[in-house]
Amino acid sequence: MRRATGYRFWYVFWYRFQYDRSVAHYPLREVFPNAPLEFVACEIRVPTAPKLVRNDTFEALTDALRDDFPIPDEEQIQTLTVIGAKDGGVETERRYRFLSRERTASAVVARNAITVETTDYQEFGDFRALVLTVADAVATTTNIVGIERIGLRYIDEVRVPGEISDASDWRGWISDDVIGALGIADGYTPDALQTVLRLAGDDSTSVVLRYAAMVGDGVVGDGPLRRRAPATSGPFFVIDTDSYRTSMGPAMEDFTRDRIAAILDVIHEPIGTLFHRAITDRLREEFRRK
Amino acid sequence: MSIQTSDTSTQLERDTTTETSTASTLETIRRLQRSYDELTGPVRVLHEDVAAGRRDVREWDLDERTAAKARLDALALLEELSTDRGFSWSDIARLSGVSVSAVRKWRSGEAPSPERRRDLARLAAFVDLLDEIAPVSDPASWMLMRLSDSHTATAADLYLDGRSHDLLEHAQGHFGVGELLERWNPDWRDETRSEWEIVTAADGERSIARRS
């Protein structure tokens, strides 16, 4: 990539909109042959339940998740990053990870969250079913008080055949509504671009969108889940969608299959629409290519 | 350089940081967040790159420490490993790749060959590094105990197979036991499965019984 010879410049915008859900959305529920979707995760956050990370729970979950996630594993995560100072506040948290045989999906159980993630997402119905399977399994081992937050995170890494020597070359692929800030950069070389939006919806839902023009081998790595295909080095554009609903305090939702399914449907709805608004027809064509 | 337009933007920034966004504790998202945070130019934040970088630093660190330890005489190293760390002589012998007989000779003052001295030094250096960088309460027991209850593999086994760096990374929490064992031997589940466990029998003594 051509390095900036002139003035290096990057810019971050914050907006806040009221998200009007009555706006017509794209009916497209296309499954693209060449989709840029690298990673999807669903996280259900619950009030801290230490029982979730006990050995007996681990054994019970290993059994219960055997069909979809036959490979159990245990992780110790350092929650503070003071490296080298052993007593300088380094805490470790234990959590369990149950992997699929192909290692492209896993269920992660921590003391305050249950997360299902995949690098091989096909369509929402399947993923939703997987989340509910995991939620059912967890519910049989521990009495979960409620749901504090459910979120869906979709991370796309867009790559195109044309040359991208700086962020402005994404024009024509990514919607101008997203990368409009580039208009400012006339006469300069925009090395990088990042845009962040939070959209507030009805009923305690929100969507946080991040867009970033990057260069490298991708942000979805090759462990603990395997990428669906090795990344190619070079410029790529990240579309990071985080759609969630919080329910704290007296409004806390019950941890039941029905409520989880209903909330998932609600927070899933805007994701496709917003994704399509962010890309151009030209990029859509690219995704349709085999 | 970030331009903050109002208090709302600070709140937005907080809301979109790792603590509050969906699945922020997963390694994928953390990496993504780091790359967002570092977005001032071309950024390569691939897992293997980060891991390789870590590995280079640690290899250098272990080599440096081994060299420092190798300047001590064998008696001092043996004293350190036995009295300060609590390894038995047979553990020290095994982990330095020698017979217990050889360790006995070293204890009586006989000098080890330079290669064996280096192996001893490396063991002492490894244990020090483990103690320093990983939240492991007792390096000796961590090395000698089973990594997975129902399998016989121990960290000592992996150390002897040259996996010190994987062990250090795992001890720091970069990946779990499954991944660690997978890197050492993809068939570990079958090959090291333990059918037996130690139980307390009716006479109050320990027996070995088949796992239930």
Add this chain to the structure above:
Amino acid sequence: MALLASPDDPDDLWQAVGDEVPAHRMLMQGDVVVTDDGPLLVVTHACSMRRGAELHDTQMAAPIEDHQVSKWDGSYDWMPAPGAPVPDVDNPAGLLRVLRSVDTSLLVSGERVAVMSNLGIQLLQQRLAHHLTRVAIETAELAEHCAPILSEAELHEDWMGALGAYAEPQFHDLLDTDDRKLRSWLSDPAKRPQAITTVRREIRRRRDG
């Protein structure tokens, strides 16, 4: 794939042979002793040799014969003991088929010519179990089980070597203090190293202090 294990190097069987054998080391499974009744291999299980600190009156032993064992896997009647310096015996091996009970005093008064390493003891236990029951248990499974007594034997040897035979009762007292705290630590792999450092520090304190 072999049913029973064998050592990569026959020397790995032994912790000490000949002059290296410390006189004050506890009598242990795997010891090769030249007695008035001929050379014997002690086969009583390491954990069953004693009641508390006192040896039982009798132990199980196998006679050492001159027998070249062709292969470790097979020859299940024998425990090969290559490298044990038994006088007039070129290829020492314990004949497990002729296990017998012997007076402990016979062993204690004999000359101990070889002491087995932890690996050697595990191999012996594996062969014994198989000989008696045809059940083959992996040595890795046996290792943890006798780790406490073998650690104790090692510490006992260090204690006696540094502080002398008269200090022996104090070793057992130390292990029994506080409701046998150190003994229970030795039994727990998570705490064993702590037990080892405690005893070793005590040795150092008494020796230097």
